[in-house]
Amino acid sequence: MITIENLNKKYKDKQIFQNFNTTFKDKTLTILLGENGAGKSTLLRIITALETADSGTIRYFGEVLSNRDIKGKIGYIPQDIALFEHMTVNENIDFFKALNKHPISSELIEDYCEKLNLFERKAKVSALSGGTKRKVNLLIGLLGNPSILILDEPTVGIDLKSRYDIHQLLNSLKQSRLIILTTHHLDEVESLADEIKLIGKDPFYRNILSEKGWAFEDSLTN
Ligand SMILES: Nc1ncnc2c1ncn2[C@@H]1O[C@H](COP(=O)(O)OP(=O)(O)OP(=O)(O)O)[C@@H](O)[C@H]1O
Numbered sequence: 001m002i003t004i005e006n007l008n009k010k011y012k013d014k015q016i017f018q019n020f021n022t023t024f025k026d027k028t029l030t031i032l033l034g035e036n037g038a039g040k041s042t043l044l045r046i047i048t049a050l051e052t053a054d055s056g057t058i059r060y061f062g063e064v065l066s067n068r069d070i071k072g073k074i075g076y077i078p079q080d081i082a083l084f085e086h087m088t089v090n091e092n093i094d095f096f097k098a099l100n101k102h103p104i105s106s107e108l109i110e111d112y113c114e115k116l117n118l119f120e121r122k123a124k125v126s127a128l129s130g131g132t133k134r135k136v137n138l139l140i141g142l143l144g145n146p147s148i149l150i151l152d153e154p155t156v157g158i159d160l161k162s163r164y165d166i167h168q169l170l171n172s173l174k175q176s177r178l179i180i181l182t183t184h185h186l187d188e189v190e191s192l193a194d195e196i197k198l199i200g201k202d203p204f205y206r207n208i209l210s211e212k213g214w215a216f217e218d219s220l221t222n
Pocket residue numbers: 011012014016034035036037038039040041042043
């Protein structure tokens with residue numbers, strides 16, 4: 001479980017979070033929804049210790065952790081693809097695997113690749129489609145066997161089939177870990193979300209979720 005208590009974050013004069021409280025549950029995939037600029041990526045980066053909050057407390061499985069311990073527990077899949085384009089998929093996997101103290105086994109990598117329908121392992125990343133690059137980006141985030149997985153718009157701009165493959169893997173991963181994901185796709189919310197949290201003030205999202213009859217937690221009422 002991740003518990004966020006009284007989080008405050010400001011960029012210059014812009015208050016992004018003010019006394020924000022929430023909880024993310026284990027074995028649950030939570031989707032953050034909200035307008036552009038609402039603060040979704042900022043929240044993910046604060047949880048991942050890539051960004052510092054002005055004040056507030058975050059507990060991971062009941063404990064306040066050092067940045068190093070946080071990074072050891074979390075697989076963070078950024079919005080921008082962070083791969084070496086001139087290297088093959090396998091070379092990228094080997095490179096990032098070597099950065100992890102306790103990387104997953106080759107068998108598990110094979111299993112993830114099968115679930116993702118990721119077979120172009122000998123191709124250079126620069127030659128891959130956007131969808132395949134996103135799959136590799138996800139796989140890299142899983143190499144350290146994280147108990148928490150954080151994904152910032154993991155399927156932005158990709159074809160339906162690649163998106164489906166990524167959904168299949170995420171739906172199997174959520175049985176055993178805590179996953180937080182941001183998206184602007186409602187179909188993604190429908191096929192993945194166990195919980196929905198709304199960030200930001202735009203009434204559009206509140207209206208659409210209410211119309212659909214989907215339960216959600218509203219950051220404004222926290
Ligand atoms: N490093 C920064 N310095 C100053 N302002 C920033 C910084 N990072 C984000 N912001 C601002 O904070 C606000 C929240 O940004 P954030 O990227 O968290 O929003 P978001 O909800 O993820 O949006 P999107 O859906 O477009 O990804 C925006 O107004 C953004 O311009």
